[in-house]
Amino acid sequence: MSSQILAEVCQCVEGFGSAAKEGRWRTTLTIYRPVARDPSSTATSAPVPMPGDLPRDFLGLTLHDRPGAYFFILRHHRLILQADANVQSLMDKLQSYKARVVLHFEGFQYQLGDFMLRVGKCVQSHADTLRGIMMEVEYLPLSSIDKSRQIMEDFLDIWQDAVIKKSLPGQFINVELNFADYGLQDQYTPQHTALQYATCIVQLMATVRS
Amino acid sequence: MECVVQGIIETQHVEALEILLQGLCGVPKERIRVHELCLKSGPSLAVPSEIRLLCDLAQPTPSWTVRHVGGAMRGAGAEQISVLVRTMVESKVSNNALRFFYSLGYKLDHELLKIGFAFRFQRGAPITVTVTSANKMPKLHATDEAVPVTPGIQMVEITAPTAGDNYNEVGAAVSSFCEYLAPLLHLSKPGVSTGIVPTAAAAAASLLSNTGDDPSL
Numbered sequence: 001m002s003s004q005i006l007a008e009v010c011q012c013v014e015g016f017g018s019a020a021k022e023g024r025w026r027t028t029l030t031i032y033r034p035v036a037r038d039p040s041s042t043a044t045s046a047p048v049p050m051p052g053d054l055p056r057d058f059l060g061l062t063l064h065d066r067p068g069a070y071f072f073i074l075r076h077h078r079l080i081l082q083a084d085a086n087v088q089s090l091m092d093k094l095q096s097y098k099a100r101v102v103l104h105f106e107g108f109q110y111q112l113g114d115f116m117l118r119v120g121k122c123v124q125s126h127a128d129t130l131r132g133i134m135m136e137v138e139y140l141p142l143s144s145i146d147k148s149r150q151i152m153e154d155f156l157d158i159w160q161d162a163v164i165k166k167s168l169p170g171q172f173i174n175v176e177l178n179f180a181d182y183g184l185q186d187q188y189t190p191q192h193t194a195l196q197y198a199t200c201i202v203q204l205m206a207t208v209r210s
Numbered sequence: 211m212e213c214v215v216q217g218i219i220e221t222q223h224v225e226a227l228e229i230l231l232q233g234l235c236g237v238p239k240e241r242i243r244v245h246e247l248c249l250k251s252g253p254s255l256a257v258p259s260e261i262r263l264l265c266d267l268a269q270p271t272p273s274w275t276v277r278h279v280g281g282a283m284r285g286a287g288a289e290q291i292s293v294l295v296r297t298m299v300e301s302k303v304s305n306n307a308l309r310f311f312y313s314l315g316y317k318l319d320h321e322l323l324k325i326g327f328a329f330r331f332q333r334g335a336p337i338t339v340t341v342t343s344a345n346k347m348p349k350l351h352a353t354d355e356a357v358p359v360t361p362g363i364q365m366v367e368i369t370a371p372t373a374g375d376n377y378n379e380v381g382a383a384v385s386s387f388c389e390y391l392a393p394l395l396h397l398s399k400p401g402v403s404t405g406i407v408p409t410a411a412a413a414a415a416s417l418l419s420n421t422g423d424d425p426s427l
Binding site: 035055072077082084087183 | 251254300302315
């Protein structure tokens with residue numbers, strides 16, 4: 001994993017000829033941990049629930065194209081909440097959960113016909129270490145997931161061929177997500193995007209661990 | 211942050227108060243029908259905290275807000291001012307907020323249905339006056355079966371946002387406005403009990419008699 005590989009990935013996109021570079025983007029993902037009570041410190045005789053009942057998969061996201069919104073995801077509960085951006089300030093004041101890890105997905109975006117591509121790196125806040133390389137593909141004419149499925153698959157096939165020809169180490173993995181599990185519908189929304197970033201980071205962490 | 215004062219008024223005088231506010235504010239009133247759920251952090255969380263989820267039932271599609279009210283400002287500056295200055299953060303949230311906070315370890319402490327009206331206007335500061343009755347529900351979330359907590363008494367609350375460095379000016383604007391309402395009710399810092407103003411009945415009668423129905427006017 002290196003900046004060189006990221007640069008070559010960008011060259012892949014630019015090699016499509018009609019790709020127009022449109023500037024930078026950044027999505028920020030925060031991993032929260034509960035500020036749990038220490039069960040051994042209680043002085044009462046009443047049983048205190050173990051902190052194990054508190055979620056450990058609590059994520060927050062700011063999307064590049066929705067700066068006024070914030071998304072919370074509880075993966076185990078299959079729950080996504082959309083709020084105003086100042087909900088982060090509210091969570092800070094509650095002191096019930098603290099931000100433990102902050103990750104930035106950032107890079108360049110390209111317009112390629114009816115597609116918007118965002119290629120970028122995943123880095124931890126205040127650190128230079130590259131955690132991963134990701135790409136977001138947006139098909140602009142349609143907002144129906146079902147109707148755009150085939151064209152998205154076709155695009156990914158073309159993309160994988162381009163990457164293989166570059167002989168880049170590693171491969172792009174597209175993790176399918178069942179949006180209905182989170183109560184989301186076929187019409188694509190920013191909540192769908194937030195869930196995909198959450199899935200992306202889980203996949204990235206699983207890959208790093210293995 | 212916000213500046214806030216509260217008071218109570220008998221329900222029989224609310225119509226007169228509405229007439230007075232309409233004349234002072236010059237804006238249309240907004241209907242209030244808010245299902246308020248007070249959640250407190252459960253025993254697994256180390257720091258006790260409290261939030262309120264507000265579901266606005268007055269709109270065609272209910273909308274949700276989460277609100278956290280923090281501690282009041284203390285010190286000499288706070289004692290000299292006649293309004294309470296406190297931190298307050300609120301955010302619009304999607305309609306699964308209750309399930310979300312339950313999943314985070316919060317528990318429902320109590321719920322109320324607030325019914326009434328509000329005026330939002332500018333007078334030295336953006337000011338909101340709300341007049342509401344608090345109603346409790348006999349069964350969980352049964353807003354259609356809500357009954358008044360204190361029949362015959364409604365709460366009046368005046369709030370104005372402040373950035374923290376202008377609370378004196380904002381507090382002065384709120385206090386100044388409160389003086390116009392003095393014949394009907396006394397407003398003070400939350401937690402400071404003032405009761406019902408003895409001049410309320412006469413003031414209300416005067417306001418009602420001066421509006422509309424008398425052909426000689």
